[in-house]
Amino acid sequence: MDVFDKLTLHIPDTDKPRIVIIGGGFAGIEISKKLKNLPVQLVLLDRHNYYTFIPLLYQVATAGLEPDSVAWPLRKLMEDFPDSYFRMAKVNRIAPEEKKIYTAVGALHYDYLIIASGSRTNYFGMEDKFKLSFPLKRVPQALDLRSHILQNFEKVVMTQDEEEKNKLLTFCIVGGGPTGVEVAGALGELKQHVLPKDYPEIDFAFMRIVLIEGTGRLLNGMSEKSGKRALQYLKDFGVDVRLNTMMDSYNGQEIFLKGGEKIQSQTLVWAAGVQGNVIDGFSEDKIIKGRIAVDAYNRVAGYEDIFAVGDVAVMRTEHFPNGHPMLAPVAIQQGKHLAKNFKNLLEKAPLKPFKYFDKGYMATIGRKRAVVDLPKRGSFGGFFAWLIWMVIHLFFLIGFRNKLIVLFNWAYNYFTYDRGIRLIIRTFINEEKNKKKE
């Protein structure tokens, strides 16, 4: 079918139990790191050869960071793990009855399987109606969006048609969660501080940023207070926030809202939601709202040897009757916990149930502003929240090189009111977009 025609997975057999991990995201890499000293063979599969720090992807899309600084080569992670194998391969199907996974390059037997395949963009069944929108879950998507945004401004200076100009200068984002709010804030900052220097010919009063949210508030996962604060910050940036607004379709030129209104825009960022990146092979009763049901040990119900962690897993607890939020801290904690449980498992000791330690939630809204919710200590916003947001993100970013380059870029962006990274690497994005779609 493709270049992988002649390829096979080819993992040598050993006496040690083979643990196969699907996905090198937050959960997958935590487990990989922690299993190092156990007597196991580890196979990590991912369709990319790098891990993506998704919380900063929006800064790649808005010209604040280079893609290489928010990603990390997965092979580097496994360098000092004696019996470990990385394969760049997409898993198509799990066959629990055979204890095998099937990929584009062949099948592989596992003794234990850990599904850490994360999440993917959720179009809520309307992918066809919104296929010209820009999702923001992967590095190439962020690069596409960056090129598209910058290319729009290049087109504006070459456009006389007022309606066309208006479409080019209107940037819509659907979804008032952290990603949507952060993209809107970053665009607000570009509008206020960065782009006017580059495009003296453009009157930026005509640049519109519209954030569309279906419910009555922003940041539904956070406190009421933080939602209101974020709304105020966005309004200060001139963002047009439309709450209680549902969308019908998008044709690349016009967004049709439910109720008849339409917004002329050549840019729609799809930040409306994610769903578990479930892999084929389980019966329907194992899937709850698009995520794989697991018990308190992250075991997929009914199997002793299959686990699911992070966004793809749903563990229903008293506190979280619908499962934990699909966020990095949950994935990290579940990954760490499962790695510890594996030690027990191999030693035939009893497993310990997972308990989420809530460290709080945060989102940033452009320059010098963020909102933070701390458990028990309430919520706050402003400059201090923004500093905390930066420190925490730097801390969780993997790799000394990445931390330093991100820190330097942030300092540069802050002090110069500029963005160093403004290359349009892919022209004619619109035409190519459909081909590139997952």
Place this chain on the structure above:
Amino acid sequence: MDVFDKLTLHIPDTDKPRIVIIGGGFAGIEISKKLKNLPVQLVLLDRHNYYTFIPLLYQVATAGLEPDSVAWPLRKLMEDFPDSYFRMAKVNRIAPEEKKIYTAVGALHYDYLIIASGSRTNYFGMEDKFKLSFPLKRVPQALDLRSHILQNFEKVVMTQDEEEKNKLLTFCIVGGGPTGVEVAGALGELKQHVLPKDYPEIDFAFMRIVLIEGTGRLLNGMSEKSGKRALQYLKDFGVDVRLNTMMDSYNGQEIFLKGGEKIQSQTLVWAAGVQGNVIDGFSEDKIIKGRIAVDAYNRVAGYEDIFAVGDVAVMRTEHFPNGHPMLAPVAIQQGKHLAKNFKNLLEKAPLKPFKYFDKGYMATIGRKRAVVDLPKRGSFGGFFAWLIWMVIHLFFLIGFRNKLIVLFNWAYNYFTYDRGIRLIIRTFINEEKNKKKE
């Protein structure tokens, strides 16, 4: 025809003479910077929105630098130039009799035209036979090559077929000039220091780097001594240098050499040469060996108002009967000189002829080694030459941010024997390559 359908160049008319510059490369940006204080209107056209520091492109292709650090937004360059306009547009044709240029988005009148369109890959009429090779003149090409190289290793670990493995592990470069030598050296370094850590499953003794050169020596533009030194350095890295070797064709799997021999390889980097990026519109007598003939003032013969500078121009002098070498220093000096002459031109003072100040030549060959030719002072190599190479390249790199990030990456690469930037961003490159071809 494309997204630029509804666009026009649209430059406001003024009383000041309009200078149109085609190309934001070394020559084009020097002129743009220097014309700032003259009473002119400046229009800079480039098909990209960034300037590319081509001498470091090979480090992008070999995972040493991120693309954003060897490029610079052209608009940033023009920020403090009062009456200047940048347009991201490709010029298709020059019409000297109308004093107009024609682009995909319309025509534009000029009072003075400066052609600084640089050079493009020269296939010596065999583009069809080598369309599956990788050129290395533009940022997207460097990214393609990087992804291809890294993807090859991902495939090797999934391959059992020995012939296929051999093809994947053989990297050929055609052209023994600076680019070819630098790519071969950088691959040698990856082989020796970087990749074995990532791919413990691969026996790197089987990784072959083959440098193919048609003449009897390397670095033809430099001294005999430097050519020999470069050859020795490459041999120390285990590079198989084939001098006096001509190529016949390449089918993506096998390179057919003249004489019947063939080399099995899935990677052929085309560094065999460049040609002037000549734009249609001149009669044949104005073109000499694919470059536009200019007089000592960089004026295109027969025109008072058209100039050509840098790689695209050929100025035949006593010292350089075939024109100056197609190198950055020539472009920079011609650009600066022409900008000064424009002052004279506007003041109706006599123009001064261009004289090339030869500062020497250099090339680097992997870690800690380079060759330098200084005029009158002879040539030298080794560690000190490598340091000089780095200082000079940092000096000429545009922008504080870029300098610092490149310096940091070099230090990181040097001290860790590692490369931070190893993302395969475009999978299935081979399939997509043909579509993306210029």
